[in-house]
Amino acid sequence: MASATATYGQKESSDQNFDYMFKILIIGNSSVGKTSFLFRYADDSFTPAFVSTVGIDFKVKTIYRNDKRIKLQIWDTAGQERYRTITTAYYRGAMGFILMYDITNEESFNAVQDWSTQIKTYSWDNAQVLLVGNKCDMEDERVVSGDRGRQLSEHLGFEFFEASAKDNINVKQTFERLVDIICEKMSESLDAGDPAVTGAKQGPQLTEQPAPPHQDCAC
Amino acid sequence: MDLNLLQALERERVLEVLRRDKQLRIIEEDRIRRMKYELQELRRRGAKSYSRQYGERTCARCQRPLGKFWNSGAVCRGCSHRICSRCRVGVGTADWKCTVCHAYREVKIRSGEWFLEEKARKFPVTTDKYETVGEKLLKTCNVLSHISVVPPTPPPHLDHQFLSRSGDLKNTKPFTKSVEDLMVSFTSHIKKISTSQNDVRGDLLKVDNGRKGSRFIYSTQKSLSDTDISKASHLFKVPSLPNLFKKNKDSDQEGSSTGAEEETSFSSEYSGGKRGSNSSISTEYGFFDIVSIAGELELALAYNTRTSCLEITVGGCRNLAYGDAKKRKCHPYVKLYVLPEKSGKMKTAVKRNTTDPVYNELLKYQIERHLLFGKRLQASVWHSGTLRRKVFLGEILIPLDGWRFENEASQCFNWYPLCPKAESPDGGAMEQDRGELPVKRSSISQGELLRLSSLKCLQEKEMHLTVCQIR
Numbered sequence: 001m002a003s004a005t006a007t008y009g010q011k012e013s014s015d016q017n018f019d020y021m022f023k024i025l026i027i028g029n030s031s032v033g034k035t036s037f038l039f040r041y042a043d044d045s046f047t048p049a050f051v052s053t054v055g056i057d058f059k060v061k062t063i064y065r066n067d068k069r070i071k072l073q074i075w076d077t078a079g080q081e082r083y084r085t086i087t088t089a090y091y092r093g094a095m096g097f098i099l100m101y102d103i104t105n106e107e108s109f110n111a112v113q114d115w116s117t118q119i120k121t122y123s124w125d126n127a128q129v130l131l132v133g134n135k136c137d138m139e140d141e142r143v144v145s146g147d148r149g150r151q152l153s154e155h156l157g158f159e160f161f162e163a164s165a166k167d168n169i170n171v172k173q174t175f176e177r178l179v180d181i182i183c184e185k186m187s188e189s190l191d192a193g194d195p196a197v198t199g200a201k202q203g204p205q206l207t208e209q210p211a212p213p214h215q216d217c218a219c
Numbered sequence: 220m221d222l223n224l225l226q227a228l229e230r231e232r233v234l235e236v237l238r239r240d241k242q243l244r245i246i247e248e249d250r251i252r253r254m255k256y257e258l259q260e261l262r263r264r265g266a267k268s269y270s271r272q273y274g275e276r277t278c279a280r281c282q283r284p285l286g287k288f289w290n291s292g293a294v295c296r297g298c299s300h301r302i303c304s305r306c307r308v309g310v311g312t313a314d315w316k317c318t319v320c321h322a323y324r325e326v327k328i329r330s331g332e333w334f335l336e337e338k339a340r341k342f343p344v345t346t347d348k349y350e351t352v353g354e355k356l357l358k359t360c361n362v363l364s365h366i367s368v369v370p371p372t373p374p375p376h377l378d379h380q381f382l383s384r385s386g387d388l389k390n391t392k393p394f395t396k397s398v399e400d401l402m403v404s405f406t407s408h409i410k411k412i413s414t415s416q417n418d419v420r421g422d423l424l425k426v427d428n429g430r431k432g433s434r435f436i437y438s439t440q441k442s443l444s445d446t447d448i449s450k451a452s453h454l455f456k457v458p459s460l461p462n463l464f465k466k467n468k469d470s471d472q473e474g475s476s477t478g479a480e481e482e483t484s485f486s487s488e489y490s491g492g493k494r495g496s497n498s499s500i501s502t503e504y505g506f507f508d509i510v511s512i513a514g515e516l517e518l519a520l521a522y523n524t525r526t527s528c529l530e531i532t533v534g535g536c537r538n539l540a541y542g543d544a545k546k547r548k549c550h551p552y553v554k555l556y557v558l559p560e561k562s563g564k565m566k567t568a569v570k571r572n573t574t575d576p577v578y579n580e581l582l583k584y585q586i587e588r589h590l591l592f593g594k595r596l597q598a599s600v601w602h603s604g605t606l607r608r609k610v611f612l613g614e615i616l617i618p619l620d621g622w623r624f625e626n627e628a629s630q631c632f633n634w635y636p637l638c639p640k641a642e643s644p645d646g647g648a649m650e651q652d653r654g655e656l657p658v659k660r661s662s663i664s665q666g667e668l669l670r671l672s673s674l675k676c677l678q679e680k681e682m683h684l685t686v687c688q689i690r
Contacts, residue, residue, distance in 0.1 A: 016250045016636055019329055055225070055233040058240060073243065086233065092342060095334055124338045189333050190324060 018062050018069040022182055023093055024175070027115055028100035029108035030079030033134040036165035037100065038076045041175055046166055053078040055086045065179055072175070091122035095185075096178045097129045101149075103162065104141040109133075109148070116156050126189070128181045129158040132174055137164040237353045242618045244354075245595070249616065249638055251330040256639065258326050262319055278303035280318055295320055512613040512639045514538035514574070516553065516598060520617070521630040522588060529584040529619070531555060531596065533567050534632045535577040542602020542610040549574045550603045551612060555582060558595040558616070569603045591619040600637060613637025 026034045035053050039045050042059040058075045075094065077087040091097075099115050101108040112131065119127055131153040133144060146162055153160035159177060163170035225233065264280075276285045278292055279300030285292040292301045297320030308321035316324070327333050517534030533553045542549045550572065555565040563584040570576035586594075599614035615635040 016246060021247060021331060054229050055236070057236050060243065073240075092338065124334075124341050126337060186328060186333055189337050190327060 015062060015071070018071040020068065020186075021071040021073060022095050022179060023073045023075065024096045024098065024178060025075045025077060025090055025094035026098045026100060027077050027087070027118070028079055028098075029102070029105070029111050032079065032100045032102040032105065032108045033165050034079065034098075034100055035076050037098070037132070037134060037163070037171060038074055040165040040168055040171045042074065044168075046168075048166070052080060055083045056090060063176070063179065065176060066183065070179055072179070074175075088118060088122050091119060091127075092124070094123060095128065096182045097123070097127060098132055098174060098178065099129055099158065100132045100134050101144070102135050103133045103144045103149070104135055104138050106143050109144045109152075112152060112156075116158075126185050128178060128185055129156070130174055130178050130181075131156065131158040131160045132170075133160075133162040135164060135166070136162040136169060137167040234357070237357050238618075240353045241357060245616065245618045253638055254326050254330055258319075258322050261322050276301075278306055280306035297321075297323070511540050512637050513540040514600075514613065515634045515636050516600060516613075516615055517632050517634050518598060518615075518617070519630055519632045520596070520619075522591075523583075524588065526583075527585055527587055529557075529586055529591070529596075531565070531582045531584065531598075532632070533578045533580050533582065533598070535575065535579070536600055536637075537575045537634075539574040539576075539600060539612050539637075541574065542612060543604055548572060548604075549612075551576050551600050552603055553578065554599050554601060555584075556597045556599075557584060557586070557619070558597050559593075561597075594619045598635075611640060614640060 026038060028034055030052065031050060035051070035057070036046060038059055039047070042061045053076055056075060056077055058073055060071065060073050062069055062071045064070075075090055077083070077090065097119055099112060099119070101112055103109075116129070119129060131149065133146070133149045136142075149162065150160050159181070161170045161174045161177070163174055165171060276287070277283060278285055279295075279298070280302055283303055283305075285301065285303055290303065292303045294300065295302045295307075295315075295317040297316050300317060302317040306318050307315040308318055309315040514536055515538065516536050519532040519534065521530045521532075522528070523530050533555075536551060536553070539549055539551055541547050542551065550569050551574070552569040553567045555563070557563040563586070565582040565584065567578045567580045567582070570578065596617040596619055597614060598617070600612040602610035602612055604610055615637060617635070
């Protein structure tokens with residue numbers, strides 16, 4: 001199986017036939033299921049064994065969304081504190097985040113606030129975040145109710161999903177929603193700097209030089 | 220931040236990920252490069268050139284005249300140019316853009332440039348905005364590993380100061396004062412080393428020095444292949460020295476690296492390694508036509524740890540552009556190099572009259588595994604035309620350090636879309652190549668000093684000069 005996924009990854013990563021490339025980072029406490037979540041999404045596989053991620057890893061998946069082929073480079077980070085310097089270094093390059101906690105683990109939920117602060121510190125200002133309560137298949141061991149999750153997400157201004165990598169619940173939806181909101185941010189960002197919108201009232205400029213279409217101004 | 224805090228095994232794991240990331244990034248950069256090139260082309264076609272009158276009454280994109288009342292065009296909100304109705308993208312009377320503004324926006328989206336700009340607001344860009352954390356980490360680790368692993372193996376260089384680049388034209392004056400001498404320099408330039416491997420071998424072994432005597436000029440000329448003769452006569456026609464230099468400069472990119480190839484093949488001579496052919500010099504010197512790039516190339520890469528060989532299987536190509544568009548002919552072959560040194564030149568056979576050639580040739584390049592770090596495989600497709608005219612049909616660059624050779628699955632065939640030539644791939648690396656290889660002596664004779672002015676006295680000893688750059 002390992003070789004099969006690798007071929008897949010190799011092909012995916014060398015494929016140039018796509019429209020955009022988005023970089024997504026998955027963060028959260030150790031053992032909340034970040035890697036499993038990613039494996040479920042990218043390879044549709046699940047292993048119950050826990051193997052701690054060393055530093056960082058990533059997978060590539062190309063999806064078709066809104067008539068566009070979007071290549072996702074999804075970074076999986078180690079939750080353990082000792083890798084923090086490496087993982088935070090990757091916040092800056094990520095367009096969107098999946099902040100994950102484990103619904104059977106109170107501590108991982110309590111840490112969400114801290115993770116959110118980390119994002120604010122190390123990432124760009126419009127970073128899009130989805131809060132995900134993983135392992136929702138383990139209803140018997142649940143300690144964090146869905147409502148508490150939802151409340152916290154509203155408080156932080158994130159969107160919220162409860163998901164299960166094991167039973168493949170809401171995994172695809174989470175990523176697709178994140179892609180959609182990054183797309184929205186992208187249009188906003190472009191329209192803000194786009195003279196077609198902001199410069200509409202200026203009227204035609206009669207300049208001899210072709211106006212440089214490159215708009216470096218921060219308007 | 221560095222990786223030194225981690226244990227060796229962990230560091231290896233992380234580095235492996237970083238390399239994979241780098242591979243991905245190189246592919247992505249390549250995509251962006253092509254995208255920007257296309258945008259540039261679009262812009263160039265539309266641009267009002269300075270030589271032309273700037274008329275208010277022409278479309279800024281297609282240059283078609285615009286009427287005063289009928290088909291008068293409208294001003295694009297993006298670039299404030301007057302645009303005819305045909306060069307607009309988008310719907311409605313207000314919500315349109317000219318083709319260039321539209322394409323610019325597209326590129327900004329597709330290249331992720333928008334994100335880089337957004338990011339730069341919070342984190343001002345200090346160095347290279349494309350440089351990522353991974354890149355930095357890799358660099359630091361790269362430096363470390365290079366120090367520890369790669370033994371410095373200086374090639375048999377000739378005194379650099381004596382003949383290095385621009386300033387040396389003065390030094391070479393006696394050398395280039397007559398046409399004949401010029402020919403000498405250029406035949407040696409072209410031929411570089413002796414006609415065949417055996418000559419060099421014999422020389423190195425000093426088997427029979429006398430037998431080969433007195434043939435510096437003549438024998439090299441005699442044994443020129445057709446290519447070289449045509450090339451040489453071509454050079455003869457060049458009227459003046461400055462032009463000659465200019466010509467050489469134009470073919471800089473290709474030409475300068477030939478020396479690199481030579482260097483590597485030469486030094487591998489000592490270690491008994493394989494030596495690349497020298498016959499296709501015209502392609503090296505950049506006298507080639509460029510056609511539109513199309514199609515894909517199929518390759519499989521593997522590393523044979525037993526023989527320490529990088530094994531590249533060239534499967535074939537499909538949907539190539541015609542090398543000779545007029546006659547709709549194509550005789551393609553594939554050429555491989557290992558960058559940045561441009562070493563290990565390998566070629567497949569020429570397949571005639573096809574744009575979907577099948578080669579299935581296994582080409583081997585001997586290199587220690589750890590030396591693959593930082594290397595890239597350049598695979599270019601060429602049309603072998605009449606009179607040895609070479610036409611560039613496209614190339615691909617594959618990073619070798621991120622390649623997961625252990626993985627059997629990654630050794631399967633893969634199709635790669637062909638790209639145009641990188642304008643100056645790794646500009647810096649290129650410069651480096653040039654700087655390192657001004658002139659060198661390829662065979663070692665008994666202790667005589669090498670001076671170019673004393674060339675004629677050296678007929679008894681085999682003397683081979685490689686002039687890589689004349690400027």
